Amino acid sequence: MHFVQIRSYDNYIQANIQLNLLKEHGINCHLKDENTVTIDPFLSPAIGGMKLMVLNDDLSKAISLLDAATDAYLQTLPCPSCGAKALERRTHVTSLNWWNRWIARLRGNAESVFTSEVICRSCGNRVTDLGFN
Numbered sequence: 001m002h003f004v005q006i007r008s009y010d011n012y013i014q015a016n017i018q019l020n021l022l023k024e025h026g027i028n029c030h031l032k033d034e035n036t037v038t039i040d041p042f043l044s045p046a047i048g049g050m051k052l053m054v055l056n057d058d059l060s061k062a063i064s065l066l067d068a069a070t071d072a073y074l075q076t077l078p079c080p081s082c083g084a085k086a087l088e089r090r091t092h093v094t095s096l097n098w099w100n101r102w103i104a105r106l107r108g109n110a111e112s113v114f115t116s117e118v119i120c121r122s123c124g125n126r127v128t129d130l131g132f133n
Contacts, residue, residue: 003053005032006062012038015050018066027062028055074118080129084122091116 009015032051
């Protein structure tokens, strides 16, 4: 069995909510480095936070479930700037250079960096304080 990382968290509660969402849908997954980050939160930036690991066979299903849950949550929130319920998440993928990809393979980490931002479709405001990336 080969597990791959799909998300990273600094927050124990958010990590476990999304872990349990996947488990409820029959997806084989676990949190890597959960105990380390929970015991010593100052280590989180150094080790990349708690990593949500999913069985490679369940990867696309897990990503679509987490994206759907995040999008449904965003539909309930008003924009802090204009008040419209028009928030959407945009994801950006950045590939690592050859040296960092090689190191990531050795460590079993992802070879690309995924970042997300939340933007209001109504006013174009970039929202930064929602607590997730």
